[in-house]
Amino acid sequence: MYESHSEYRRSFRDIVKGFTKKDLDGNILYIKHLTTHDQVDLEDIEKAFYEKAKKRGLETEKEKLLFLEKEGSWNKEDELFIEKQIDFIKNLNKTKSQLVLKSQIDAQQKLIIKENNILNKKINEKNTLLGSTCESYAKQRVNDYYITKSFFKDDSLLKPLHSEEEYDNLSYSEIGKLVKIHNSQFNNFSEENIQKLILQDFYFPYMPFCEDTVQFFGKAVCELTHNQLKLILFTRIFKNVFDNNEDIPDHIRKDPEALLDFASSSKKGKEALDKYSDQAGASTIVGATKEDYDYMGVKAEKGVSLRDAAAKKGGTLNMNDLMNISGA
Numbered sequence: 491m492y493e494s495h496s497e498y499r500r501s502f503r504d505i506v507k508g509f510t511k512k513d514l515d516g517n518i519l520y521i522k523h524l525t526t527h528d529q530v531d532l533e534d535i536e537k538a539f540y541e542k543a544k545k546r547g548l549e550t551e552k553e554k555l556l557f558l559e560k561e562g563s564w565n566k567e568d569e570l571f572i573e574k575q576i577d578f579i580k581n582l583n584k585t586k587s588q589l590v591l592k593s594q595i596d597a598q599q600k601l602i603i604k605e606n607n608i609l610n611k612k613i614n615e616k617n618t619l620l621g622s623t624c625e626s627y628a629k630q631r632v633n634d635y636y637i638t639k640s641f642f643k644d645d646s647l648l649k650p651l652h653s654e655e656e657y658d659n660l661s662y663s664e665i666g667k668l669v670k671i672h673n674s675q676f677n678n679f680s681e682e683n684i685q686k687l688i689l690q691d692f693y694f695p696y697m698p699f700c701e702d703t704v705q706f707f708g709k710a711v712c713e714l715t716h717n718q719l720k721l722i723l724f725t726r727i728f729k730n731v732f733d734n735n736e737d738i739p740d741h742i743r744k745d746p747e748a749l750l751d752f753a754s755s756s757k758k759g760k761e762a763l764d765k766y767s768d769q770a771g772a773s774t775i776v777g778a779t780k781e782d783y784d785y786m787g788v789k790a791e792k793g794v795s796l797r798d799a800a801a802k803k804g805g806t807l808n809m810n811d812l813m814n815i816s817g818a
Contacts, residue, residue: 495690495692497678498686498692501684502692504717508717509521509522509645520647521641521671522642524636526716529716532632535632536629539627540625543627548622548623548627549623549624558620572616575609582598582601585598586599592755637673638660638669640672641672685746688721688746700722700725706722734753739752
């Protein structure tokens with residue numbers, strides 16, 4: 491992860507061009523960015539590696555799990571725990587998307603992180619027990635294959651660094667060197683960094699053109715790389731946030747997660763205020779602090795808050811209390 495403006499500009503340039511330029515032992519090489527069509531080819535190749543491993547006698551994941559169950563080191567309850575944990579985290583995220591107050595959103599996010607850590611620990615335990623299977627072998631081989639096949643000698647991406655025969659004869663150390671170079675730039679194009687790129691000042695002039703991929707990239711959407719698709723989609727999302735929200739706090743304008751939370755919170759906050767105003771003439775939200783209102787980008791009318799009034803009445807308010815507060 492990085493914060494340098496020049497690095498974000500460089501990543502933007504690479505995304506637009508569809509490749510990244512790298513130096514290998516004094517030679518300039520070009521790493522092609524993956525497209526949807528490439529992904530389909532890789533799935534076919536992964537299947538071939540899987541069948542190859544199976545013919546050589548390597549166990550499948552299903553076969554290995556049956557062995558582990560008989561051995562007593564992994565069972566159906568462990569597998570069920572992973573499934574339930576995944577569903578639990580999905581529900582936590584769903585609940586978070588419905589929250590209004592910043593304090594509630596922050597608390598929910600902490601819980602999501604905690605539960606994700608528990609899930610990842612269990613999955614890592616499973617993978618360690620499984621060891622090498624047909625599935626893991628195929629995934630590793632296709633990953634190495636894709637990486638080595640991503641390297642080209644020219645910026646037109648027409649001259650592969652290695653022919654099929656040369657690739658088959660590469661040593662593990664040679665493949666490892668290419669994998670290391672490829673992975674060194676991979677994080678630059680993570681969803682998080684692409685989102686941060688979009689929120690940089692230099693990128694704002696490009697935002698109005700995000701609806702037309704031909705105008706933006708000079709090619710149809712079905713020809714875009716995965717990185718180009720992510721750039722366009724997230725640009726549209728953040729453009730919508732800026733177009734539909736006023737008074738966005740300066741300190742979150744370049745924080746993707748906070749900005750998206752703000753947009754969701756602001757919309758729900760205004761709806762909640764309208765609801766209270768319609769029903770009781772009071773434009774306050776129970777439990778909301780000044781920080782919560784600022785985060786939502788809304789202002790509550792001056793006066794007695796429902797929370798403070800409820801506290802004075804022992805924790806509850808009846809309809810007459812609400813009418814008195816609202817001046818009805």
